[in-house]
Each structure stands twice: as structure tokens, then as C-alpha cells.
Amino acid sequence: MSHLVGRVVVGVHGTPGSLQALRFAVGHARALGSTLIPVIAWQAPGGESAGRRYPPFLTEQWADAAEQRLLTAFDEGLGGPPEDLPVQPMIVRGPAGRVLTAIADREGDLLVLGSSRRGPLHRAYYGCPPQYCLKHAGCTVMVVPPSRLALEVERMRHRSRSARTRRTTARAADIS
Structure with a gap:
């Protein structure tokens, strides 16, 4: 079965649901002998608009904050990054659903997400990454329920x- 799943891509953002997805993804990557690709997608505060430009120092700070959230998620969810499997973390600017489906673009990928418990107003403004990924991904998608x-x-x-x-x-x- 390990030859069927080459990479396990997991969306991480630090919520309890995404921490559950991270734990699930690590377990599957171990069991399948796959590479783990934890991804945190970030956007500038207020979202991305076509004409808006931000000073480079701000975008660097936001990217650093996203990286810190990823490291914190590993600490909170697993006690630190796993040392027994290959891990290729990615911090990418853009809407989470689009970022995740662009990275998990191979037929042999497994995309793991936590189920969203956000309210309707939040989903209307930011979208719902699990729904987006289920609709647009070209690989297997697993949505993990919260603990x-x-x-x-x-x-x-x-x-x-x-x-x-x-x-x-x-x-x-x-x-x-």
C-alpha cells in the first residue's frame, strides 16, 4: 500500500481540528513510509486584494508568524516535529484551499484536513478549506473530525x- 501514497500533505493552522489532522497525518505517514508535508497557508490581514501592496517587512513578519504557528502546532499536537520520518514543511501565502490543492497535486498524494467548526460568517468571508479541497483536489482527501x-x-x-x-x-x- 505504501507505493500508492507517496506524500501525506496536511493543512495546519493551530486549531484543535487541525492538530487532530496533524496527528492523523503523522500516523499515516509513518504507517505508509511516506513523506509528511505540513502546510500552513497565510494571507495578509484583511485578505488579499488585487491592488493592495504591503511593505516587504510586513509580509516577512506575517510569514514568520505563520512559521511560528506551524512550529507551535507541532509542539502542541505532537510534542515537537517527528524525527522518524521525512518532513518537508511549507509556509505559503494564499487562500488555504487553493494552496493545499496546488501542493497536493499528485495522484499518489493524500491530503489530510481537520473538519471546520467555524461559524457561517467566518466561512462566508474566508471560505471553507475542507469543502474547497473536496471539490477541487486531484488526490484522495481525508477530513478528520475533531477529537x-x-x-x-x-x-x-x-x-x-x-x-x-x-x-x-x-x-x-x-x-x-
């Missing part, structure tokens, strides 16, 4: 935000 722990943490955050909103609304009503 139970990640789901529980998200539920706790949501409850906490809801409670803060209720307290703020109650205080505003008391002031009126």
Missing part, C-alpha cells in the same frame, strides 16, 4: 461566551 476533547472544549467556550453575553446584557438593562 471528543476538542468538542468538549468548544462546548465549554460556547457556554462561557453565552454566560458573559447574558451578564453583559443584564448589566446594560440595569443601567437603563
